[in-house]
Amino acid sequence: MACERLRCNARAQIILGLVTGFVFGFLLQKGGVTNYDVIIGQLLLTDFTVVKIMLSAIVVGMIGIFLMKSAGLVRLHVSRGSIGATVVGGLIFGTGFAVLGYCPGTAAAAFGAGAVDALIGMVGMAIGAGIFARIYPDLNRSILKKGLFPADTIPELLGVRTGIVVVGVIILIIGLLYLLTILGL
């Protein structure tokens, strides 16, 4: 299959990564989420731009991914989480999110739009990731596998067919977006 050949072509993938990042960065900047004030506004619950972008991306992305999956064109990339890895790591990330005011993707885009503090944040992220790599063997032995989740996916957890969960989540997200509009947020 043409896609398989493309996926294995290392040089083509380097260019595809660049193009994908380019479009992603363009979109993030146009969406206003390269702006520290907008991201902090989301965490202070006064500006819902970040949530609106994420939820719309989830709806559109989900429809395409599951349609392509049922056509055998793509495979899912999910892995098992745990309390020790997902919850602890997620809370550390959340703390950094509020302190820096950008996340790993928006920091790169914010730097492109002129934010020097975002570049300093990117250096910090590489240091943080480097620290993780150094302590990874110890963490892997001690905390990362503590409280392993019972399932990989939500349909698996609920014992419900994937299609039903997809439709349910889409309805829930559209309802939530509608609610934000009604509330004038």
Place this chain on the structure above:
Amino acid sequence: MIEWLTMESWSPYIVGAGIGVLIWTAFLFSDRPLGCSTAYAKSAGMVESALSRKKSEQMPYYQKVTPTVDWQWTLIIGLIIGAFLSAYLSGTFTVLIVPPVFAEAFGTNAILRSAVALAGGLLLGLGARWAGGCTSGHGISGTLQLSLASWVAAICFFAGGIIVAGLIFGFSFI
């Protein structure tokens, strides 16, 4: 078309839909979710490798996440260029160190903002690798696949972020 590209901002729903379509292409052409935090680990690995190639090759994490220039790494370079072009086209490109909301609360000291940004970045890099993804990898690409870990991670990202932002700036909803 040109007017559209030079607009200062687009509707968040259009931007979100665009990111959704971008994730289709990432899955289809590259067999990957759209995640940004791996690149920072790869960069750290490149530094480790430059310091001591032998030592970095023996580190288990860099056997998992190889410190090489690939799709995930050039993604970050693309992000910088794409955002620059978008800002440049709309005339909003401005070099700044201290964002307005930060300046309002803590003053315009660039050294203070830099130190805070470095500390925040460090926590983000550590937390993203610890949780196995970031706001895009878990928060969008993972949640849309209905991954349980990604939904839990996204909730923790925002729970942690909302609490800490509230502690820093004061809770707006109290």
